[in-house]
Amino acid sequence: MSAAEATTAGSPTAATVPVIPGFHPDPSVCRVGDDYYLVNSSFEYVPGVPIWHSRDLVHWTQVGNVLTRDAQFPAARAGDSGGIYAPTLRHHDGRFWLITSDVTDEHGGHRLFSAPAIEGPWSDAIELPELRGIDPDLAWTDDGECLVTYCSWTDGASAAWQAAIDPDTGRVLEAPRKVWTGTGLGHTEGPHLVRHDGWWVLVAAEGGTERGHVVSVARSRDPRGPFENAPHNPAYTHRSTEHPVQNLGHADLVERPDGSWAAVHLGVRPRGMTPGYHVNGRETFVAEVDWVDGWPVFTASEATLPERAWDVDDRFEALHPRWVSPRRRIEEFARLVPDGLEVDGTGDGSGVYARLQSEHWTASIELDIDPGSVVHAEVRLDERHRAGVRLAGGRASAVWTVGGHVIDVGDGASDGPVGAGASVHHLEIASVPSSTGGPDDLVLSADGRRLGIVDGRYLSTEVAAGFTGRVVGVRVERGRALVRRVAIVEA
Known part of the structure; x- marks a missing residue:
């Protein structure tokens, strides 16, 4: 559904209203045929990692949760805002894959799961103790190599790191390497690798998850880098504006069946006197993506949202x-x-x-x-x-x-x-x-x-x-x- 097709005068649109409201941060999306599937962070709550289904990126229905057993996530040890951070959901070779980080895990936290169908059954966790950090991403190269790109502070400031793994066993096949240090805004996190027109596009969050949060992008012909920064970085943000949606970040891109592109991302709706207060957590929004000179350009979606969908x-x-x-x-x-x-x-x-x-x-x-x-x-x-x-x-x-x-x-x-x-x-x-x-x-x-x-x-x-x-x-x-x-x- 295009923004023009979905817009109705006077109705609330996705420019200011989340498509999945409430405490549903760090969205990751993939498409299988005409179906979109999306997951969110869940922190200390179980069952963990809610799973959503949509046919248009606007109307979403929760169809389950990934983490339903202690063998997948031993939640008892998670503190407030601890536990499960920033999952990535992908579909490859007829199977769904999900990678996330458990910040209470003594090994560094990355946990890999798979399932034959989105409803499961989802496997027990495969741990990746050699890759220390948060916000892991999964991407497969043309020759079948599986790359994990993630945020790490291994040598000081946060940056995007990467290593190849065997997803069936969790074996790390090479020494982790730093692939991108960000644009200088700090708090580089939430990387996702996306293929478009011969480029590997790295989409990441920077600036911290508060009012300075932004979406930044970089690209390379090789998924291993080196990556060049987009000239229009930060590529998407509402910082220092009066827009009712703030803290934009953690974007993940998806191509529609018709060849157009969109992104899901988090944002908040602060209210009240300064500094503004958000209470329902970081929420899932959708944006339109156009490609200009090989770079993604984000604009707020004007898709009309259903009313009273969350009663x-x-x-x-x-x-x-x-x-x-x-x-x-x-x-x-x-x-x-x-x-x-x-x-x-x-x-x-x-x-x-x-x-x-x-x-x-x-x-x-x-x-x-x-x-x-x-x-x-x-x-x-x-x-x-x-x-x-x-x-x-x-x-x-x-x-x-x-x-x-x-x-x-x-x-x-x-x-x-x-x-x-x-x-x-x-x-x-x-x-x-x-x-x-x-x-x-x-x-x-x-x-x-x-x-x-x-x-x-x-x-x-x-x-x-x-x-x-x-x-x-x-x-x-x-x-x-x-x-x-x-x-x-x-x-």
Whole structure:
């Protein structure tokens, strides 16, 4: 679908709205026939590396996750914003390949997986301990050689390094070598090698993943380099502008069946007073790519996006791949039952969460709790930054955790006896326009009673730091809860 074909006057377009909103950073894309497949970073959350399918690069459906077993990713050891960074997805010789980095891995982190179909089964990890770094890419030369190009600080400043491997065994076939040092902006990362018209084009991110983030490109006739920088670098950025989408970077290019090209990349939507606050993480955007004198030239897509595509109304007849947990697989502490999802207390911060994808929204959670249980319906940014409604001891209270300090915002008696197994409770968290110059306010309610309001700045990346975004769901601190329904509706 071309941008012209997709544009409708007055409708939101991909120039300012992500095609996969919410905490879905570092997109990598490949095409097989008429089908596009895309993956994202997932950090400490499991199942890891969400998989998406599209026919037009605009309408996306999640079809699964790559990392579903401890043998693939032992998530328990990952800290906040640790774990899985920047995957690359490719299709070669009838097989899907995915390479990523686990930054908690003592060997340096690169892990290689493959599958006969996008739905899997995906293999256990092949580790590449000789290649120390992050953000690995896979590319095959005309003679079948498999090259891994990645970001490393082996001799000081970050740069793109490369080595040939045997993808079936993970054996590194040569000493790693530096192939590109960037343009001088610093923080060279996220390299991808793409073939076009006899050139090997190296697309990378530079400038750090904050407001200075850019897409830079270089090229060579040989995939091993040397690479020359594009005269128009940085090739794509919104830095130092008033554009509503900022922090552009981590672009991956794909050719459409009709011969035109596009790119997926990450960006954020900051809101509020300076410095601007983004809360839903780094999101996936799409851009158009034209080739001028052999160089890729990026322009924001004007494709029309579907409205209300990300509303959720889940009664847990099955466990949708959207549901994730930090550091612990959901099946270890939750199970599907006839009336919903039964969740056991863990006491370790794990829970059942979905990524938030709208700028303003209302999350409604309907649940029962066992006597003596302590249950949270909450928005989580990381372990030290969260806000929600706590049910315990016959009362509902609004609880805010900031910098690890727990604050009671307000409480009140529930309409029903909290802790009675037959009592169904309706908890609500709503993101509404900010009253303080922040990105939003979070209004916390239980059984129709407003309990408190939290300033959304304190659940933003600019305050809490890190690389993830907000998720919403249920955490059982002690006892057991039956989650009957979760609805997340764009406001």
